[in-house]
Amino acid sequence: MSRYIPVTPQDKEEMLRALGLAGPEELFSSIPAKLRGKGEIRIEPIKEEGKLKEYFLRLSERNKFKDKKIFLGAGAYNHYIPAAVDYLAFRSEFLTPYTPYQPEVSQGTLTATFEYQSYMAALTGMEVANASMYEGATATAEAALMALRIRRGNIAVASSLHPQYRQVLRTYLEKQGVEIREVPYRQDGRVNLEELGKIDNLSAFIVGYPNFFGIIEDLASISSILKQKGALLITSTWEALSLALIKPPGEFSAAIAAGEAQSLGLPLAYGGPYLGFFATMKKYVWKMPGRLVGMTKDSREERGFVLTLSAREQHIRRQRATSNICSNEAWCAIRVAIYISLLGKKGLRKLALTNHRRAVYAAGLLKEAGFTLKFSSPFFNEFVVDVGMDAGKFRDRLLEKAIVAGYPLGKDYPELKNCLLLTFTEMNSRKDIEELVKEMEGIK
Amino acid sequence: MKLIFEYSRPGKEGFHIEEEKGRETIPQELLRGEIEELPEVSEREVVSHYLRLSVMNYSVDWGFYPLGSCTMKYNPKVNEAIASYFTDAHPLLPEELVQGYLKIFKELEEALREITGLYAFTLAPSAGAHGEFTGIITIRNYLEDHGEKREIVLIPDSAHGTNPASATLAGYRAVEIPSDDKGMIDLDKFKEALNERVAALMITNPNTLGIFEAKIREIADLLHKAGAFLYMDGANMNALLGQVKVADLGVDVIHLNLHKTFSTPHGGGGPGSGPVGVVEKLAPYLPGPHLEEGEGILRWKNGRGRIRSFFGNFLVLVKALAYIRELGGEGLREVSEVAVLNSRYLRRKLEGKFKIAYPTETLHEFVLSDETFRDRISTLDLAKRLLDYGFHPPTIYFPLIVHGALMVEPTETESKETLDEFASAMEKILEEAEENPEIVKTAPHKTPVGRLNEVEAARRPILTWQEYLKTSG
Numbered sequence: 001m002s003r004y005i006p007v008t009p010q011d012k013e014e015m016l017r018a019l020g021l022a023g024p025e026e027l028f029s030s031i032p033a034k035l036r037g038k039g040e041i042r043i044e045p046i047k048e049e050g051k052l053k054e055y056f057l058r059l060s061e062r063n064k065f066k067d068k069k070i071f072l073g074a075g076a077y078n079h080y081i082p083a084a085v086d087y088l089a090f091r092s093e094f095l096t097p098y099t100p101y102q103p104e105v106s107q108g109t110l111t112a113t114f115e116y117q118s119y120m121a122a123l124t125g126m127e128v129a130n131a132s133m134y135e136g137a138t139a140t141a142e143a144a145l146m147a148l149r150i151r152r153g154n155i156a157v158a159s160s161l162h163p164q165y166r167q168v169l170r171t172y173l174e175k176q177g178v179e180i181r182e183v184p185y186r187q188d189g190r191v192n193l194e195e196l197g198k199i200d201n202l203s204a205f206i207v208g209y210p211n212f213f214g215i216i217e218d219l220a221s222i223s224s225i226l227k228q229k230g231a232l233l234i235t236s237t238w239e240a241l242s243l244a245l246i247k248p249p250g251e252f253s254a255a256i257a258a259g260e261a262q263s264l265g266l267p268l269a270y271g272g273p274y275l276g277f278f279a280t281m282k283k284y285v286w287k288m289p290g291r292l293v294g295m296t297k298d299s300r301e302e303r304g305f306v307l308t309l310s311a312r313e314q315h316i317r318r319q320r321a322t323s324n325i326c327s328n329e330a331w332c333a334i335r336v337a338i339y340i341s342l343l344g345k346k347g348l349r350k351l352a353l354t355n356h357r358r359a360v361y362a363a364g365l366l367k368e369a370g371f372t373l374k375f376s377s378p379f380f381n382e383f384v385v386d387v388g389m390d391a392g393k394f395r396d397r398l399l400e401k402a403i404v405a406g407y408p409l410g411k412d413y414p415e416l417k418n419c420l421l422l423t424f425t426e427m428n429s430r431k432d433i434e435e436l437v438k439e440m441e442g443i444k
Numbered sequence: 445m446k447l448i449f450e451y452s453r454p455g456k457e458g459f460h461i462e463e464e465k466g467r468e469t470i471p472q473e474l475l476r477g478e479i480e481e482l483p484e485v486s487e488r489e490v491v492s493h494y495l496r497l498s499v500m501n502y503s504v505d506w507g508f509y510p511l512g513s514c515t516m517k518y519n520p521k522v523n524e525a526i527a528s529y530f531t532d533a534h535p536l537l538p539e540e541l542v543q544g545y546l547k548i549f550k551e552l553e554e555a556l557r558e559i560t561g562l563y564a565f566t567l568a569p570s571a572g573a574h575g576e577f578t579g580i581i582t583i584r585n586y587l588e589d590h591g592e593k594r595e596i597v598l599i600p601d602s603a604h605g606t607n608p609a610s611a612t613l614a615g616y617r618a619v620e621i622p623s624d625d626k627g628m629i630d631l632d633k634f635k636e637a638l639n640e641r642v643a644a645l646m647i648t649n650p651n652t653l654g655i656f657e658a659k660i661r662e663i664a665d666l667l668h669k670a671g672a673f674l675y676m677d678g679a680n681m682n683a684l685l686g687q688v689k690v691a692d693l694g695v696d697v698i699h700l701n702l703h704k705t706f707s708t709p710h711g712g713g714g715p716g717s718g719p720v721g722v723v724e725k726l727a728p729y730l731p732g733p734h735l736e737e738g739e740g741i742l743r744w745k746n747g748r749g750r751i752r753s754f755f756g757n758f759l760v761l762v763k764a765l766a767y768i769r770e771l772g773g774e775g776l777r778e779v780s781e782v783a784v785l786n787s788r789y790l791r792r793k794l795e796g797k798f799k800i801a802y803p804t805e806t807l808h809e810f811v812l813s814d815e816t817f818r819d820r821i822s823t824l825d826l827a828k829r830l831l832d833y834g835f836h837p838p839t840i841y842f843p844l845i846v847h848g849a850l851m852v853e854p855t856e857t858e859s860k861e862t863l864d865e866f867a868s869a870m871e872k873i874l875e876e877a878e879e880n881p882e883i884v885k886t887a888p889h890k891t892p893v894g895r896l897n898e899v900e901a902a903r904r905p906i907l908t909w910q911e912y913l914k915t916s917g
Contacts, residue, residue, distance in 0.1 A: 002775050004518050004707075005782050006859035012782070015789040015860060027784045028687050030656045030805040039687045041559050045772025049522050052770050056762070060529040062544035065537055072534045075753055082459050084491055092505035093498035096519050099713035101511075101839075103898075104891040105502035105831055107445065109712035112497055115448050118909040122481035128907045132714065134570035137753040145613075167750040171731065175581060175615035216474055238753075247476045260753070270545045271535030271754025272570070273715035285905065291713065295912055296901035299886070299894035303445070308901040314573070314609035315842070319618040324609035327571035327703065327718075331711025341448045341490045342458035345482040350461045357466030378470040399538065407536055426461075 069432050070404040073382045073423025074212070075136065075162050075238045076271065077263045079351075080426060082342050085265050089335045099291075099330070103306045104298075109330065110305035113293045116337040123243045123340075124235075124257035125250020126279035130290035132329040133276025136260025137168035140236040142278065142289045142323055143258040144169060144206060147232045148178060149287045149322070150255070153203035156181040158191050160211035162238055163412040169206070189215045189375030189384070193225060202231035204256075209235040209249060210242055212412075213375055213421065214359075214382035219252035227253070240264050240277065242380040245352035256280045265339025266332055275332035286312060289323030291330075351426060355381035358424040358433065365437040370444065374419050382423035384409065384416065387444070391420045394443060401439045445500070448493055449909050452483030458490050481910055500892040501712070502836050508862050510790075512809045512839040512851025513604065513652050515682045515704035522770070523707065523763035530762050535754040539743045546742035549755065550735055552719075552765045559768075559776070560698060561691030562721035566730050566747070568756040572679060575699030575718025576610035576646070578731055578751050582697060582722060583644050583673045584614055585729035585748050592671070594643035600629050602653055602843045607646045607677060616643060623845055627653040627802035634663065638670050648677040649693070650684075652843045652851065654787065654806035664694025673697060673726075681705040682855065683784055683808035686777025696723045706764035717760040782856035783808045786863060790854050793867035797874055801846040808855075812838075814848025820877040821884045823848040828895060829876070829887035833869035 100106030120129035133139035237259035249257035294308035391408035410417030509516035569575035597611035608618035703716035732747020799815035827837035
């Protein structure tokens with residue numbers, strides 16, 4: 001008997017007797033006989049807890065990256081997570097409830113989610129943010145779908161949007177019969193505004209902010225072109241910490257600011273669970289996907305929180321819902337709320353500044369060592385460097401020195417096959433950066 | 445309750461960061477200052493704030509949580525400990541450095557294939573609905589490659605709302621099939637609706653009434669003959685482990701909910717994970733990426749498009765694999781056996797005083813209607829009063845085909861004593877509805893807050909603290 005099942009053999013007998021059944025197999029008599037009884041699962045149990053842990057510990061020992069110095073970003077970022085985040089988030093009360101359908105016993109989740117929504121609205125400079133999407137790519141795809149509900153037309157996307165996000169957009173939009181137009185980047189790594197200007201019948205334009213090369217786009221110019229066309233601006237941000245330093249999408253009349261909030265208190269965890277964020281303006285709130293928490297009062301006239309505007313959602317509107325999303329990343333949103341609460345107004349900006357200054361330091365050293373930065377535009381905490389040879393091979397050689405030197409761009413951008421995307425966070429010390437540059441110089 | 449913003453005062457610090465020397469290269473006009481809306485709070489206050497919030501939540505670890513079709517079973521603690529071994533790998537690390545991670549994907553895929561009898565799985569979908577979308581576009585990819593332009597997905601009226609929403613997202617038109625008087629798909633109506641424009645039927649089995657769709661094999665054969673596919677929503681898989689192989693039912697595509705059947709915590713609404721399994725002929729049409737093994741090394745290979753960044757909700761996958769490895773085949777079989785036993789036992793205890801929506805035999809869950817109490821109290825009243833008795837109520841007002849529905853799924857992780865206590869509380873509330881209906885109608889009375897005004901919340905939405913400050917002057 002499993003330790004998770006508190007029903008004893010004697011209980012089972014009593015219960016079967018109460019049901020008038022001769023044995024447990026009769027519980028399944030509503031399944032046609034020809035389908036039943038062939039379900040045997042051949043998996044050996046590991047019943048002792050210590051042995052189970054041992055099994056997974058052995059698996060984890062096959063990983064070989066702990067001794068490496070890693071300069072990877074490209075959609076997932078290694079940031080320090082304060083101890084209090086795990087300590088609070090792992091409380092059973094946050095980790096083990098369901099969606100807060102009964103608000104009277106869910107004020108913990110609801111209040112923290114309201115705080116999260118407030119934080120994301122502030123960070124993006126928008127008016128409202130939802131309670132979470134799966135991750136950055138689907139949040140961006142949902143943003144495109146929402147834009148199409150506001151204004152029919154084509155969707156254009158910067159070719160410097162995260163390559164995986166572009167693939168996901170294609171998956172979501174091609175099923176709706178919507179055409180996606182790609183807008184190339186200029187020599188300086190920013191969106192080619194002339195090309196953008198040529199696209200007609202545009203519903204929305206989606207741009208990475210910062211883009212996949214780490215570059216901070218000129219949203220003011222993009223926004224004014226889109227305004228002339230009556231098209232919507234959608235920004236997608238996968239390094240959410242950047243928004244603590246650079247002007248937020250809301251200041252450039254963005255209609256939707258979507259992206260990935262992993263940076264703000266979630267571990268790398270080999271890609272998930274992460275947290276899609278989604279913010280927009282009040283006038284579009286009924287077009288939004290996902291859950292929303294709103295403030296109200298209870299029967300005692302006290303402040304309280306509930307899920308609200310749910311007539312947009314699948315459990316009410318079914319095929320006419322704004323999205324099919326149901327389970328989301330609620331617990332991750334609570335982590336982000338705790339994280340931002342700890343860092344606060346001053347800490348978040350300071351941390352963003354640290355990230356930027358580390359990257360600037362690295363760029364300076366690389367230039368001194370004779371490397372060329374591919375693009376001249378301003379960056380946040382990652383940038384593209386031309387290494388003068390196949391970047392994948394270059395990175396392999398640094399791996400021999402226990403360094404993972406960023407992300408080779410050739411697979412996604414053949415014209416950049418000699419380029420690496422290098423990322424620097426507060427976790428990459430100046431000493432490590434110096435070592436990286438020294439080793440890079442040695443290969444050059 | 446105070447909000448975190450109400451603890452804020454200039455000069456408080458919740459986390460210390462040393463000033464980094466150096467310079468900025470971002471032009472001044474692109475920089476923002478400190479974000480005024482963010483608070484300044486000490487760590488001590490942040491911790492007590494969220495601790496106080498947490499204790500206002502009901503949770504599975506606290507007690508009985510019989511939400512139908514949600515499978516709120518106990519979440520084993522060792523799984524959390526094991527997941528903590530796997531938190532720090534960057535998803536773009538070279539594969540040879542993360543073979544331990546990749547082995548977990550591989551083992552879980554193999555385990556799910558063994559459990560369902562299906563040919564191939566993708567572990568990428570982030571939740572059940574994401575799995576539905578993934579499964580339906582897999583079918584669509586296949587059909588399109590075979591020059592077929594079908595436009596309809598059939599969905600029974602007892603289905604979860606995500607089914608029609610996912611079909612729509614995949615570019616299909618959802619057409620509803622009514623249930624018959626047994627609570628199963630109306631076979632005649634299904635046959636009438638089936639034609640060469642139908643791409644698939646999405647079936648939940650057992651369905652949301654807890655009833656096994658006994659004609660599923662016949663339905664599958666009809667679909668296949670018409671060139672269409674059978675999609676199974678595996679939300680209720682907790683009823684079937686070790687009893688049937690899904691592949692034997694004629695199912696072509698299934699999504700499983702690891703956060704239901706395989707014990708990973710719901711986290712107040714997520715993260716979940718919704719792996720999708722398919723039969724052999726659909727395998728090449730699954731979105732990617734997929735693992736491939738060569739020379740003893742596992743590597744990622746592109747699939748047919750992509751449905752999210754990276755590879756899936758990895759930590760959820762680890763926990764589910766730990767659960768499957770601990771229980772093994774026999775343990776999983778026992779899970780379903782006791783889940784059904786508990787449900788049937790509780791149904792028996794309640795069916796004297798409450799009306800069971802359909803007389804048909806049920807498996808892991810059952811649905812009550814409000815017939816025996818609707819003249820005195822509503823289903824909502826009853827649910828709120830259950831909170832006073834220390835229980836989370838069942839799913840209410842779903843499925844939509846049952847008036848004032850209460851959908852009860854006890855799961856296998858509850859004791860007979862708990863079921864008996866819950867049944868007593870339900871009966872006690874019926875008595876109260878006779879003798880003192882006011883106490884039920886004004887419930888809950890013992891919760892951290894009173895009944896919340898949801899109408900007001902929607903009429904004048906306040907969705908951020910900033911908005912609250914504006915409206916409250």
